[in-house]
Amino acid sequence: MSIFLRPASAVALAVLRSTQSSLNRTQQQASSGLRVAGAKDNAAYWHIATVTRSDTLALSAVRDALGMAAATVNIASTSITNAADLVSQIKSKLVAATEDGVDKVKVNEDIAQLKDQLRSVGEAASFNGDNWVVLDGNDDPNKPKEIPASLIRYSDGTISMGWLTYKGDAPPSGTITPEDAGYLIDDLASGTGGHGVLTSDAFATAVGASQNYVLLASKNGNTAGQVEISLDSTTTQGQVRDMLSVVDAMLGQLTTIGSAFGSMETRVQLQQNFAQDLSDSLTEGVGKLVDADMEEVSTRLAALQTRQQLGLQSLSIANASYDTIRQLFQNIH
Structure with missing residues (x-):
């Protein structure tokens, strides 16, 4: 006598297996929150x-870099603003020195204090070891300051970086002009201080001053022939007027640099906002492709668990006949 799998039992078993497979898949979606967890679920998505997740991580790094840049540029901008205020005060002192009977030595004491503060303002404008207003050490005045600003993915799948640039450099050769002074102070040993507004004698040349006046002498550069602006009892009115013209020209260039830094601050802030919005949009786009609808998953999970219980009961009922046959054989002696 042969005992075969009854059709009712086979159907119940097949239904139970299908239910268990769907239940496993739904439980995985519920635990991970993803309907596309791997390539086997949907290769294209x-x-x-x-x-896109890789690009989002790269954008996160860009946002971090922009945060660092925002602090650096803000400090540089603040330094230039303070320096312009100090130079304006020096200008007012020189104007006062043109009046008859003014003690030029006393006026010079005030100017000396302001000049010391100018160097302090410049050298203190450093964030994480990066100073955008003072050239020193191994700085390359011909290399622009750059910060990563964006990640660009092209249609062919390649990527590139977008950069924000502050170009405060002077030409590598030729005569340095006041417009080439893109920094506050130039202490490089390789030049004459011409890259810094306060250390460049190009302003004296431009206004036709009788001497190569500078507000601050470069610490390391070749300062031969330069005269640091100061007053004493022998300073003539003509010399004071020359100093005044030089300082006024320096102040004009400082406002130009300050405007450049202010514009860059705004650009960095705009780029930070854009990078954040872009990252949010990319994350949302990925979610629409691969995230599971948790309300739907939860409902389906409850239904499948119920179907599993019913399937087990159906299989148990279908298998009850086997118990009857077994009992019959047990009664045969």
Whole structure:
């Protein structure tokens, strides 16, 4: 006598297996929150999501870099603003020195204090070891300051970086003009201080001063022939007027640099906002492709668990006949 799997039992078993498979898949979606967790779920969506997540991580690094840049540029901008205020005060002192009977030695004491503060303002404008207003050490005056600003992915799949640049450099050769002074102070040993507004004698040349006046002498540069602006009892009115013209020209260039830094501050802030919005949009786009609808998953999970219980009961009922046959054989002696 042969005992075969009854059709009712076979159907119940097949239904139970199908239910268990759907239940496992739904439980995985519920625990991970993803309906596309791997390439086997949907190869195209998984590929898009993986590439986009990678870009989102890169954008996060860009946002961090922009945060660092924002602090650096803000400090540089603040330094230039304070320096312009100090130079304006020096200008007012020189104007006072043109009056008859003014003690030029006393006026010079005030100017000396302001000049010391100018150097302090410049050298203190450093964030994380990066100073955008003072050239020193191994700085390259011909290399612009750059910060990563964006990640660009092209249609062919290649990527590139977008950069924000502050170009405060002077030409590598030729005569340095006042417009080439893109920094506050130039202490490089390789030049004459011409890259810094306060250390450049190009302003004296431009206004036709009788001497190569500078507000501050470069610490390391070749300062031969330069005269640091100061007053004493022998200073003539003509010399004071020359100093005044030089300082006024320096102040004009400082406002130009300050405007450049102010514009860059605004650009960095705009780029930070854009990078954040872009990252949010990419994350939302990936979610639409691969995230599970948790309300739907929860409802389906409850239904499948119920179906599983019913399937087990159906299989138990279908298998009850086997118990009857077994009992019959047990009664045979």
